């Protein structure tokens with residue numbers, strides 16, 4: 001199983017399942033540094049649009065052309081989208097809110 005590198009500590013700590021779920025708006029915790037890992041939301045929004053378009057387009061084609069083989073196209077494109085989701089969506093580490101501020105407080 002290929003491992004994916006944490007964007008903060010650069011260690012290969014993220015599993016394929018973590019990477020896939022991050023592409024579906026989930027977060028994962030790095031096993032090395034504990035950072036919360038996510039993907040850039042604008043890219044995820046574009047990707048979500050592609051998934052929705054894939055369903056609407058091919059179900060519509062199957063409905064209007066009265067042929068179920070369009071659903072096979074939908075499944076193939078869905079698998080391609082999943083593949084590119086895992087391979088291409090870059091990861092980002094979220095800011096750690098629990099960590100106290102590094103800057104000294106001006107009292």
Ligand SMILES: [Zn+2]
Nearest residue numbers: 006009030033
């Ligand atoms: Zn890490």
